[in-house]
Amino acid sequence: xxxxxxxxxxxxxxxxxxxxxxxxxxxxxxxxxxxxxxxxxxxxxxxxxxxxxxxxxxxxxxxxxxxxxxxxxxxxxxxxxxxxxxxxxxxxxxxxxxxxxxxxxxxxxxxxxxxxxxxxxxxxxxxxxxxxxxxxxxxxxxxxxxxxxxxxxxxxxxxxxxxxxxxxxxxxxxxxxxxxxxxxxxxxxxxxxxxxxxxxxxxxxxxxxxxxxxxxxxxxxxxxxxxxxxxxxxxxxxxxxxxxxxxxxxxxxxxxxxxxxxxxxxxxxxxxxxxxxxxxxxxxxxxxxxxxxxxxxxxxxxxxxxxxxxxxxxxxxxxxxxxxxxxxxxxxxxxxxxxxxxxxxxxxxxxxxxxxxxxxxxxxxxxxxxxxxxxxxxxxxxxxxxxxxxxxxxxxxxxxxxxxxxxxxxxxxxxxxxxxxx
Numbered sequence: 247x248x249x250x251x252x253x254x255x256x257x258x259x260x261x262x263x264x265x266x267x268x269x270x271x272x273x274x275x276x277x278x279x280x281x282x283x284x285x286x287x288x289x290x291x292x293x294x295x296x297x298x299x300x301x302x303x304x305x306x307x308x309x310x311x312x313x314x315x316x317x318x319x320x321x322x323x324x325x326x327x328x329x330x331x332x333x334x335x336x337x338x339x340x341x342x343x344x345x346x347x348x349x350x351x352x353x354x355x356x357x358x359x360x361x362x363x364x365x366x367x368x369x370x371x372x373x374x375x376x377x378x379x380x381x382x383x384x385x386x387x388x389x390x391x392x393x394x395x396x397x398x399x400x401x402x403x404x405x406x407x408x409x410x411x412x413x414x415x416x417x418x419x420x421x422x423x424x425x426x427x428x429x430x431x432x433x434x435x436x437x438x439x440x441x442x443x444x445x446x447x448x449x450x451x452x453x454x455x456x457x458x459x460x461x462x463x464x465x466x467x468x469x470x471x472x473x474x475x476x477x478x479x480x481x482x483x484x485x486x487x488x489x490x491x492x493x494x495x496x497x498x499x500x501x502x503x504x505x506x507x508x509x510x511x512x513x514x515x516x517x518x519x520x521x522x523x524x525x526x527x528x529x530x531x532x533x534x535x536x537x538x539x540x541x542x543x544x545x546x547x548x549x550x551x552x553x554x555x556x557x558x559x560x561x562x563x564x565x566x567x568x569x570x571x572x573x574x575x576x577x578x579x580x581x582x583x584x585x586x587x588x589x590x591x592x593x594x595x596x597x598x599x600x601x602x603x604x605x606x607x608x609x610x611x612x613x614x615x616x617x618x619x620x621x622x623x624x625x626x627x628x629x630x631x632x633x634x635x636x637x638x639x640x641x642x643x644x645x646x647x648x649x650x651x652x653x654x655x656x657x658x659x660x661x662x663x664x665x666x667x668x
């Protein structure tokens with residue numbers, strides 16, 4: 247088998263690299279677009295500004311914190327030890343998974359469906375493993391917990407977003423003097439935002455850089471960052487002036503301007519954390535292929551991560567967002583419910599909080615499902631009529647289809663690669 251890998255080394259690594267770029271492109275087009283969609287829909291950022299911010303922070307997250315070492319098999323979905331004697335099948339499977347998940351993400355992005363990149367790659371890995379290797383290779387318990395997250399993620403973030411936006415309405419928007427109350431209460435929301443976003447970044451964004459902080463240390467740093475944001479926010483808000491005879495709408499405009507600034511802060515933090523975490527969906531299988539091929543067929547528990555693989559993942563994400571991110575951004579930001587900066591802020595903060603809770607408790611959640619649930623929660627706070635139910639139905643169907651779509655495509659590509667090389 248060493249002969250097989252030495253003979254086809256360049257071809258296998260080149261093909262895996264191309265499929266990895268395609269997967270990263272899909273992540274950029276779909277996942278990054280929905281992370282930025284709330285800011286664009288709320289008009290806190292233009293599409294161009296959102297793309298520039300995402301390009302900088304997603305790439306920084308993917309390259310700086312994307313991982314020195316990545317697990318060979320994403321999320322422990324299959325048992326690699328059963329394939330020690332047939333490493334070539336694992337290589338074909340990982341390549342087929344990247345190609346299948348990448349194609350499905352691009353199809354979903356074209357139609358503007360915000361689907362989960364993690365679920366796409368997991369479905370693909372389950373597909374090739376169950377049919378190409380054997381049903382007993384798949385860790386079905388893990389797959390079950392991922393299916394459960396379809397309900398848990400949106401429910402948790404939706405409830406939080408509902409409560410957050412209801413509190414903004416009661417304390418600020420639905421009062422006689424919105425700006426006066428904004429000056430009083432918004433700094434606390436700013437503290438919450440600074441605290442949660444820095445916690446997401448510390449817990450999900452820096453765990454691979456070699457900075458190993460305990461949960462208590464992360465909490466302390468996040469608390470300090472939250473206080474800093476609170477102080478800066480207080481200074482900014484105190485400068486907001488409104489003439490005594492200005493109408494209530496003008497007061498609203500001043501309040502929304504405060505929330506716009508806050509949304510930009512949350513968007514940057516979420517982009518960094520997302521880049522560092524989800525780039526693994528593209529580079530994990532790619533790193534596994536490179537490791538097995540270069541070692542002549544040895545399957546390691548961990549794969550060393552060459553820098554060119556991180557560059558490839560970060561670059562692919564950025565290109566995917568820039569060229570193909572529009573449709574999904576539009577779905578999240580405009581088509582589910584009408585967003586303003588205060589509504590968008592509540593959704594983003596709820597999504598970030600859910601990600602932190604999930605990381606701390608080990609619940610597998612999807613960033614996409616979390617954000618869609620949060621936007622839904624904000625819409626519910628204004629009544630069911632504020633929601634576009636037809637769009638929500640399409641999104642729900644696309645979520646259910648993602649796992650089987652990835653699985654079927656992966657099976658096809660697996661047998662094609664096997665037929666070509668063996």
